[in-house]
Amino acid sequence: DGGITQSPKYLFRKEGQNVTLSCEQNLNHDAMYWYRQDPGQGLRLIYYSQIVNDFQKGDIAEGYSVSREKKESFPLTVTSAQKNPTAFYLCASTDQGRLNTEAFFGQGTRLTVV
Amino acid sequence: GENVEQHPSTLSVQEGDSAVIKCTYSDSASNYFPWYKQELGKGPQLIIDIRSNVGEKKDQRIAVTLNKTAKHFSLHITETQPEDSAVYFCAALYSGGYQKVTFGTGTKLQVIP
Numbered sequence: 001d002g003g004i005t006q007s008p009k010y011l012f013r014k015e016g017q018n019v020t021l022s023c024e025q026n027l028n029h030d031a032m033y034w035y036r037q038d039p040g041q042g043l044r045l046i047y048y049s050q051i052v053n054d055f056q057k058g059d060i061a062e063g064y065s066v067s068r069e070k071k072e073s074f075p076l077t078v079t080s081a082q083k084n085p086t087a088f089y090l091c092a093s094t095d096q097g098r099l100n101t102e103a104f105f106g107q108g109t110r111l112t113v114v
Numbered sequence: 115g116e117n118v119e120q121h122p123s124t125l126s127v128q129e130g131d132s133a134v135i136k137c138t139y140s141d142s143a144s145n146y147f148p149w150y151k152q153e154l155g156k157g158p159q160l161i162i163d164i165r166s167n168v169g170e171k172k173d174q175r176i177a178v179t180l181n182k183t184a185k186h187f188s189l190h191i192t193e194t195q196p197e198d199s200a201v202y203f204c205a206a207l208y209s210g211g212y213q214k215v216t217f218g219t220g221t222k223l224q225v226i227p
Contacts, residue, residue, distance in 0.1 A: 006157075031214070042120075042219035043158075043203065050214070090157055094215055101146055101207060103215050105157030 002027045006091050006106035012114050013078065013085065021076045021109045023091035029104070030096045032074035036060060037088040037108075046089075049074055050096060078111065086113050116141040118206050120218030127194050128226050135221045137204035138186040144206040147180060147187045152201040152220075161202075162189070194225045 004025040013019045023032065031050045035043040045058030049068040063082025068074055074093075078085045091106040117140040127133050139147075145166035150158035164171045164178045164187065171178050175194075180187040187206075191198055204218040 033214070035217075040222065043217045045214075048214050056214075088155075092157075092215075101215065102148060102160050102163065103150070103158075103205070105150075105159065107157050108155070110155075 004091060004093055004104050004106045006089075006109050008109060009107065011109055011111045013111060014114060016080045018077055018079050019111065021078070021089055021091075021111070023074045023076065023106060025072055025074075025093045025104070027093055027095065027104060028071070029093035030071070031094045032068070033092045033094075033103070034058075034064070034066065034074070034076045035090045035092065037090060043090065046076065085111055087111060115214075116144055116206055116216040118204060118216050118218040120204050120221060122221060123219065124222045124224070126224045126226060129194060129196060131194055133191045133194055133198070133223055133225075135189045135202055135204070135223070136186060137188070137206070137218050138184075139206040139216075140185065141206070141208070142182075142185065143208045146207055147178070148205050149178060149189050150203045150205065150217075152203065154200075158201075158203055191223075194223075196225050196227050199223055199225045 007022045033048040034046040044060050046064050047066040049055035052071050065077045089109045092103045094101045094103050120137045148163035151161045152158040164180050175192045177190045202221045207215045
């Protein structure tokens, strides 16, 4: 079955540590996105990529980094510069160029700073 | 770029009543308007969508209306059930191109049994 997979589901980070969240899709989608969701809040765009080897900052990119070396993979690194990283992180992908550009979401990674 | 506003942020209804969530968008080029439902601890999933050449679309208890002139669209849920309780997001984009999808801020719907 085609879909988008995030791992791990739960992640704990110590203060000052970098951590990387994985996002893989087998939908052959060009565009991929990372969102942060705080309790009771909406989706805030961190980074997005519309094509391999290219990505753009979203609204809250500070303290995060990404790479897009392969079409199917878009990992997000939460660096020590992100002062309040505890949140629910969602990865999504879309098939740009289609008539109905549905976004497919992963099941999310809940990151907690300990 | 596109800007999507969504109201209300929270909504409580009695089971069996209707719920309406409204969104406005800014970019007149947007032509595709999906709605997503997010259950607790999960990723959002598409529940219904509408394209700009259609004014209304219905799928069982869920309907979406679009007013292109006023640049707003709405989600209507009739005969609400407890399992409809979730967070709902609207979105707007120009499909067929290479524009990123823009989401509304979400509405937390609570259906009271």
